[in-house]
Amino acid sequence: MNRRKIIRAFFICLIALFSAAKSSFALETIRVAYPSMNTSVFCLLIAQKEGYLKEEGLDVQLLSIRGEIAIRTALAGEVHFFTNAGSALAAGVRGVPVKIATVFQDKPGWDLIAHPDIKSVAQLRGKNIAVMSPEGSLAIVAREILRKNGIDPSKDVNLVVMGGDEVRFPALQTKSIQATLFNTAMSIRAQKDGFTKLATASDYANLIEGGLATTNDKIKQNPEKTFRFIRAALKGLNFFVSKKEAATQYMMDALRMKDSELINAIYDIQSRLILREGYSDDKVLQSMIDDMKKTTKVQRSVKIADIFDLSFVKKANDELKTSGWKP
Structure with missing residues (x-):
């Protein structure tokens, strides 16, 4: 009986050691x-x-x-x-x-993409431009592009806060917004669908x-x-x-x-x-x-x-x- 208890205790210890070793490698x-x-x-x-x-x-x-x-x-x-x-x-x-x-x-590897009937940054006056947050990277670059094209981002356009590409692209398609900055993948896809590339962000900013x-x-x-x-x-x-x-x-x-x-x-x-x-x-x-x-x-x-x-x-x-x- 004692021998059985010893064997049983040995296997319990072995299982415990195995479990400890397994958790240590988690x-x-x-x-x-x-x-x-x-x-x-x-x-x-x-x-x-x-x-x-x-x-x-x-x-x-x-x-x-x-x-x-x-x-x-x-x-x-x-x-x-x-x-x-x-x-x-x-x-x-x-x-x-x-x-x-x-x-x-x-x-930044983004492009400023606009609705097909907009052919220049100047045509964005009075339009809705989507960004992801008021002070995030998209907003900063968008403002820089606008300023360098003679547009006051605080007065001449409406910066609209929206979500990621999956939100902003449908908004562009339905004309809820007229422009936004897209990453390379979405930019190429949007251009294939007929949307206009107005500017390349890397030409305007270090960010x-x-x-x-x-x-x-x-x-x-x-x-x-x-x-x-x-x-x-x-x-x-x-x-x-x-x-x-x-x-x-x-x-x-x-x-x-x-x-x-x-x-x-x-x-x-x-x-x-x-x-x-x-x-x-x-x-x-x-x-x-x-x-x-x-x-x-x-x-x-x-x-x-x-x-x-x-x-x-x-x-x-x-x-x-x-x-x-x-x-």
Whole structure:
């Protein structure tokens, strides 16, 4: 009887050890909010599919959440990162405790798209132009394009706050709005449907379109986890730039598109704008901050370190270069 008890106890211990070992290998979930499909999201999807996140003991959960809501959600601790770094820049300048941890693009890849009967920016006077939030990236670039074409965005047009592409494109089709800024994918699709391209955003502004942002608390609470996530994302970014055929297949899956010609056109435009190392130089970053201060009417001094924490992505770059890592 004693022998049976010993054997039984042995197997119970073995099961307990197995369960403990299994739980120790469980992946930690990183929740990431995104407003629309862009380079940041593609890189994370690639990092997931290629196993880069798993190598770091992580798993990503992508949540479609609009810009300013994503920031509130992050501050409440509901998500770990968000991809709308432009909104993070506006929030950071206002003193909200968030940091931009990577800059994947410092020039926006959007086009100003209008109804077919509008052929110039000048014809937008008195019209409705949709943006995603009053101080988000779309709004900032839209105002810059209008100003440089002699239109006062506060008086001559109506900036209407709407959701993502899935909301703004039907609004454009039904003439609820007359123009909006679309990302590369939606821009090409809209032009194929007869809508007019009035301007290319990268000709008018330096602005963060692709990047990853988080809260100051998340960085302080777990800098090691933050670093692992950034390193996996950076690997995904380099895969995207280096392996066109595989990257475009991932894009087709994510966008649920079968038009390879369209996907290749999107890829060619986006890949030219990508910052392979995941950050921009200080001069560009400070100019973005200064422009945002004007937009938000903030008077206090705001430095790069107040808005950006690029230490993780720079460290990851150094490690990958030293190790000779290739996708």
